[in-house]
Amino acid sequence: MSKDTTLPDNARHTPISMDGNPTIDERANHCFGCGPANPQGLHLHFTTDTSNPQAITATCHFQLDRMHEGPPGHIHGGIVAALLDEAMSKLNRPLNVLAMTRHMEIDYLRPVPLYKPLVLIGRHLSRPAKADGTPGRKFFHQGEIQLPDGTVLARSKGLFIAIDEKLLAAGLAQTET
Numbered sequence: 016m017s018k019d020t021t022l023p024d025n026a027r028h029t030p031i032s033m034d035g036n037p038t039i040d041e042r043a044n045h046c047f048g049c050g051p052a053n054p055q056g057l058h059l060h061f062t063t064d065t066s067n068p069q070a071i072t073a074t075c076h077f078q079l080d081r082m083h084e085g086p087p088g089h090i091h092g093g094i095v096a097a098l099l100d101e102a103m104s105k106l107n108r109p110l111n112v113l114a115m116t117r118h119m120e121i122d123y124l125r126p127v128p129l130y131k132p133l134v135l136i137g138r139h140l141s142r143p144a145k146a147d148g149t150p151g152r153k154f155f156h157q158g159e160i161q162l163p164d165g166t167v168l169a170r171s172k173g174l175f176i177a178i179d180e181k182l183l184a185a186g187l188a189q190t191e192t
């Protein structure tokens with residue numbers, strides 16, 4: 016069945032230019048957290064440090080304005096959650112896994128200010144082995160939003176589950192129709 020190329024992009028979720036066989040990165044082009052093609056996204060850009068494979072990190076320097084306000088002068092709590100989720104999810108690629116958030120918990124320690132430079136950090140914590148000793152599919156990560164002086168404003172712990180590539184392909188096929 017041929018595709019209706021007259022539909023607006025927000026209904027298709029994938030830009031017309033990516034028709035064919037888009038990679039997962041191309042599919043993520045509209046990701047609310049990091050997709051460069053999402054005009055309403057956060058446009059977060061992360062640098063990953065894999066020098067210690069046991070403690071991979073992903074770091075992003077960012078600043079938000081009133082578009083994302085919750086308490087006056089401060090970032091909305093749901094956006095704080097999205098920021099932390101994004102930071103943790105950025106650890107999956109350097110770990111060579113496609114994974115989705117299964118569970119996350121957040122400590123909102125201090126209100127997170129708008130119009131201030133902030134640091135968002137994801138840290139890989141552990142990947143427990145299965146009972147038979149083979150690598151498990153659960154990835155535990157931590158996220159933090161900090162002031163530049165290191166003061167932690169919000170902290171998360173997340174469980175990400177590796178997605179079977181065959182199921183992923185089926186999922187992507189579903190979103191194509």
Ligand SMILES: CCCCCCCCCCCCCCCC(=O)SCCNC(=O)CCNC(=O)[C@H](O)C(C)(C)COP(=O)(O)OP(=O)(O)OC[C@H]1O[C@@H](n2cnc3c(N)ncnc32)[C@H](O)[C@@H]1OP(=O)(O)O
Nearest residue numbers: 043100101104113114115116117118174176178183186187
């Ligand atoms: C269309 C497809 C596109 C895919 C593309 C993906 C890649 C590219 C993403 C890029 C974008 C990223 C963006 C940011 C990251 C998001 O935000 S991802 C979006 C939010 N997340 C979701 O939508 C996920 C929705 N959930 C699901 O699809 C399914 O639950 C999952 C995650 C695939 C897991 O399903 P499942 O395989 O049935 O796993 P389930 O048995 O429920 O739980 C797995 C294990 O975790 C354990 N567990 C559950 N909760 C807990 C807990 N609180 N504590 C400890 N253990 C727990 C369970 O007991 C279980 O353990 P075992 O029995 O295996 O020992």
